[in-house]
Amino acid sequence: MSKGITSRAEDYSQWYNELVAKADLAEHSAVRGCMVIKPYGYSIWEKMQAALDKMFKDTGHTNAYFPLFIPKSFFTKEASHVEGFATECAVVTHYRLKNDGNGNIIVDEDAKLEEELIVRPTSETIIWNTYRGWVQSYRDLPILVNQWANVVRWEMRTRLFLRTAEFLWQEGHTAHATSGEAIEEAERMLEVYADFAENWLAVPVIRGIKTPNERFAGAVETYCIEALMQDGKALQAGTSHFLGQNFAKAFDVKFTSKEGKLEHVWATSWGVSTRLVGALIMSHSDDQGLVLPPKLAPIQVVIVPIHKTDDDLARIGQFADGLIAKLKSKNISVKYDDRDTQRPGFKFAEYEMKGVPVRIALGARDLENNTVEIARRDTREKQTISQEGLDLYIENLLTEIQQNIYNKALEFRTQNTREANSYEEFKKALDETPGFISAHWDGTPETEQKIKEETKATIRCIPLNNKKEEGVCIYSGKPSSQRVLFARAY
């Protein structure tokens, strides 16, 4: 922690990159576009996984696992699906290396696969091919399955967590007897994601549906949650798709209904990924480093002893032991850092960089006065308080920090969401004060595309429960019945 990082104002993108490195979250690997998620970064992802997994199970889902590879022929069965993914997929063509006789290890051309395998970019095709064997009757439905897995999309421009060739995610794939039930499921899971984003990540999100242009390849309707980052760019934080009968038809998955009729099954899929770690970083962190919501912080409280003598250290350690026991019994994760290789100031900067929500410093004078110095990461405020009831104080403080971080992000979003009533206003807003822009749109893909080309802003979503309002499209001047949400996006 010898030096700080570039400030957000100076260079937001550079700030992000340096923060990810200095906070020990992730790094680029030797494999193009693939990242190494370092232990500290991975422990945040693990906390996300645990919370989400519980939410999925509480809504009736179970986990399963499907193959990493998808035969090329499956991949191409759903027309818009392959169109969406074909240009960025890793292809396995051989299954063996050999020594060429000169000591070089080369690909063995005798071990060429009859049919190429695609490393899954998403698993609808292999899963629906499997579901064909699982469904005969309405009694076999619904299937409510989730998978935690790695997927690969050969992105040309990558950024740690936000866009990488390989990433970790979960993908839910459900099968239903009716269209209505599938839509209900897609909407339920969107609400789970929104709940998770707001109550765990402390990131307020707009729930909405995507325009046809921005829909998942193969979906009838794509629901999404959209968050606003501190640089005013939007980030899609999760999607839930109503797939209609598209994949059931492509893979011939039928069931006999209660009425004895043979029908195609209805589908949903929904996913969030390690991208959420990127969203988390960019939503809350500051020029001193990471700011983590307590619910996802691997270490919630750190205790740093400030001592001159070994005797001081022993007494501080004794006090710390007692506090740690009390905090652990409240399920608060706490670290006591008595490393003698680093000074307190170094440790303070390190835990600030790593976003530990609460820091306690404790010296010999504190022991005499029955006090501790407590610093919260979110506001960077320090306070000297009594040791009396400290565990309860910390428990409440963590709750308060979680709420405060959310409120701050919500306030930022409110301040950076505005209406534009002309294309001039729209472009000015985008350039001067980026954020969400609520504007009328004529509903055509052509207009959407033009605006995107000219301004790099896309329609993030049509918010759910959108207010109907007569107006005219900012681009074409044609009539419009509602505003949609534009932004430049990650």
Next chain:
Amino acid sequence: MSKGITSRAEDYSQWYNELVAKADLAEHSAVRGCMVIKPYGYSIWEKMQAALDKMFKDTGHTNAYFPLFIPKSFFTKEASHVEGFATECAVVTHYRLKNDGNGNIIVDEDAKLEEELIVRPTSETIIWNTYRGWVQSYRDLPILVNQWANVVRWEMRTRLFLRTAEFLWQEGHTAHATSGEAIEEAERMLEVYADFAENWLAVPVIRGIKTPNERFAGAVETYCIEALMQDGKALQAGTSHFLGQNFAKAFDVKFTSKEGKLEHVWATSWGVSTRLVGALIMSHSDDQGLVLPPKLAPIQVVIVPIHKTDDDLARIGQFADGLIAKLKSKNISVKYDDRDTQRPGFKFAEYEMKGVPVRIALGARDLENNTVEIARRDTREKQTISQEGLDLYIENLLTEIQQNIYNKALEFRTQNTREANSYEEFKKALDETPGFISAHWDGTPETEQKIKEETKATIRCIPLNNKKEEGVCIYSGKPSSQRVLFARAY
């Protein structure tokens, strides 16, 4: 559950395949050698993961994530490593598909990778290439990292869980300043595996080291745990490798020691996989289906109502609610199966097939008599007992079942471990009463290889803390100082 499965005596291999299918554990996928782990099978794996993950963390390890792909050049840097894995690896050569103009989706030859990527069969190479950037000084050591991941080995003959082209596993990769510390780590993790096998899977294991022939490709020493299946074949249930400085040298990972000297880092790696699900199945199950140790059973207790009237069902349901609440407070997972689409007999057979440790049947007469009928899966004994203190009874019963399953497996192993003092005896034992055979061996790879070719038996391990005993090799007649453990193996 309309019909049973082939008995073990009739055809053990067929019994296994049918059991895996009927108990809804896994199935073959459309991709050669890759399996679909179905929800019930996956939930057993999840329980294994949770227990192991806690054990890893309790011994100071953290999780991280490294790329799925390994550049071919990395893969070939450690000579014996590439030799061990090159003949069975999936190779990615392209990163795009395209439309050939005639409506066919083909591999885009313009998108050929400059360097082929290997889908990781194990991650030593990519991880040690990463560690080079993590280690400068002895202060950066040890690195105690684990990864939960999928890996691919292009096996030609596959069997669900036991041998599949893709499988799930964890791989620990640690880095140390001294040889002694690394050996200690490798031995510590072997003990973690043995503890897990015995106390969770209820599978007794022999702890040992592999002969050079059977060592991991790139290891200096391979520690292993070996279990005995009901057909008398051995199964390697986990390995822990002391890698010496082999990978540090191949990837130039050095550190400055306390004494200021530049030295290569010492390494270990250790892993267990979804293979353990196969070991679990084959160790305990019977001709009626799966037998699960309570600690890994996704459902520990099932309650089946036996009723004639709706009124009966309502009263049984009320009783079940109370019992479920009590069991849940003891962290016992319980399912109440009041499906009206199936008869009790069908349900009994289903839960037997799925290995649910305790089944409670409850009818109107039981309510009158204040009793329940309780059946344990392991012994298939039924008993009518009082409802008084039922939760405590069940809690104790689950502990007893866990222990009983282990004892049974241990007794089986004891009965099926014998000494052979001549090659004739050895071959006879193998054919008539397969199991572990303890025999003298001259310590040469040649003899080991000959015995393998002639009998298909391999040296499973040289047991740790092996008794020294003068003798002569059963094959060569040369002197030997200890017995080693042979078996035919999965």
